[in-house]
Amino acid sequence: MASHERVVVVGGGLAAASAVQSARESGFEGEVVVIAEEPRVPYERPPLSKGYLIGTDAASSLSPHDLRWYRRHDVDVRRGSRTVALDPAGHTLEVESPEAGRATLEFDRLLLATGARARRFSGPGAGLRGVHALRTLADSTRLRTALRVGGRRVVVVGGGWIGLEAAAAARGYGNDVTVLVRGGEPLEAAIGIGLGAMFRGLHEQHGVEVRRGVSVTALRGHRGRVAAAVLGTGEEVPADVVLFGIGAVPNVELATSAGLRVDDGITTDASLRTSAEDVFAAGDVASVWNPRLERHLRVEHWANAGASGAAAGRALAGAPAAFDEVPYFFTDQYDLGMEYSGYGGPAADAELVVRGDVPLTAESAPDAKREGIVFWLAADGRVVAGMNVNVWDVNPVIQRLIRSGRVVSREELADPAVPLDALAGDTA
Ligand SMILES: Cc1cc2nc3c(=O)[nH]c(=O)nc-3n(C[C@H](O)[C@H](O)[C@H](O)COP(=O)(O)OP(=O)(O)OC[C@H]3O[C@@H](n4cnc5c(N)ncnc54)[C@H](O)[C@@H]3O)c2cc1C
Incomplete structure (x- = not known):
């Protein structure tokens, strides 16, 4: 850990x-x-x-560390600089910035934390004013300016987390909101059809129109501004603002052109080391070997970025680093907050067990509280994922339950009177 070494981190996220x-x-x-x-x-x-987006958080609150922190810790943050080439064997990077032009930077160890970018709509009308994507602070500021006007027709293309959260924000500003979903339900790919329906019900109760089984093939404009989203059937959905929430694309190009192994993301072992000895990857861009699943796993979530970044930081310092976090995700929409941990998702063979009041349908009673825990069970009775909805402080025990690999009874899992600690095999 000699003090003459230099480590370089490429990335500007968590x-x-x-x-x-x-x-x-x-x-x-x-x-x-x-x-x-x-x-x-x-x-x-x-x-x-x-x-x-809804205007309660200031931009200054988004960074874990401010510039003073970086100065105090003697970290040279080169904002507005882009790494354009990497030579892993020669331990050099090519960096471009408007002020300094192109320069070579040597490193002893390197972390690629280049994250992902929003997938863009590339069909006719993509360049019209009023068409948005959401990945950066600049994107969010632009979208907020558009939504804040209120009373506009907002079309959200895509029923993923970001699309639904933005739809809730758009409603909050008093806009008419339509969400266009290609599949059977929003979030179907993330959490399955039943819970996807629950989220649809939530949005419908808040006045959002959710249209399913539709795809947008073009945008029609009027004087350079978007006027409608055109569906595959030719039908037009009038719009003043269109947000595409159609997924993210990992920023692997630097790694690919450097000859690093890349699959869905930059391939790493369980200690986040890429196919090059002194180069590590973490966060959304990393496809990390998961010993539990015995396959590589790329996770596009905040907690994963934090934990894998921290593990990679230890590796940069020359210390051993192992990474084995259970994937974790959270969302807030209207008055619903939820956390999800695990590997369940929409797996066709996973069985859902509900503890509490979480309807697996859109048509829940108006007074349904949407408060409880949903577990995903593998065929052999192990809990592989859990999602707590408007119930807090239970995610750590859900994670322990998943890690324990214990086979649990469905009845006990569904029974709020049976402590989860006991099911996880915790000893007091
Ligand atoms: C709108 C939105 C809402 C989200 N909400 C949630 C949520 O509720 N819960 C949750 O768990 N997750 C959420 N996520 C996902 C979460 O934000 C990501 O998992 C996280 O940002 C990943 O962090 P990262 O550091 O890996 O990459 P990123 O945050 O993508 O950061 C990568 C950075 O690297 C920079 N970069 C890329 N290439 C280069 C280069 N060649 N040179 C220099 N810099 C480069 C990029 O400009 C970017 O600043 C959300 C994401 C978005 C966009």
């Missing part, structure tokens, strides 16, 4: 921020450089479709 913090906390005393393409210090994105 994985980068966590890595730098953990490298310093692990005792690394050498030079730390962060190359971040966006014009600000690394920041967190969840508020971009929640608190920041």
